[in-house]
Amino acid sequence: MWREAGQRGDLASADLQFIESEILISAILQFAEEYEMPARPIHDSIIVPKRGEIIGRRCLSGAFTRKAKMAPVIEIKE
Numbered sequence: 001m002w003r004e005a006g007q008r009g010d011l012a013s014a015d016l017q018f019i020e021s022e023i024l025i026s027a028i029l030q031f032a033e034e035y036e037m038p039a040r041p042i043h044d045s046i047i048v049p050k051r052g053e054i055i056g057r058r059c060l061s062g063a064f065t066r067k068a069k070m071a072p073v074i075e076i077k078e
Contacts, residue, residue, distance in 0.1 A: 019067060020044060026063035031056055 048056035064072040
């Protein structure tokens with residue numbers, strides 16, 4: 001969906017960056033408010049404490065799915 005829209009010119013790079021920022025903000029707020037753990041954005045990802053790895057994945061995946069209407073592929077890097 002996103003790639004095709006970008007190729008047609010429906011979404012500008014700035015639009016995609018804004019959508020990405022909304023997803024990251026939503027995930028970080030949920031992580032902080034519901035689980036009382038810190039999370040920091042970096043590029044297109046979030047950094048969370050090791051103990052919050054699974055919850056962080058769940059928050060980011062949920063935020064992405066709600067906004068983009070599709071499931072993301074999430075990699076965890078040590």
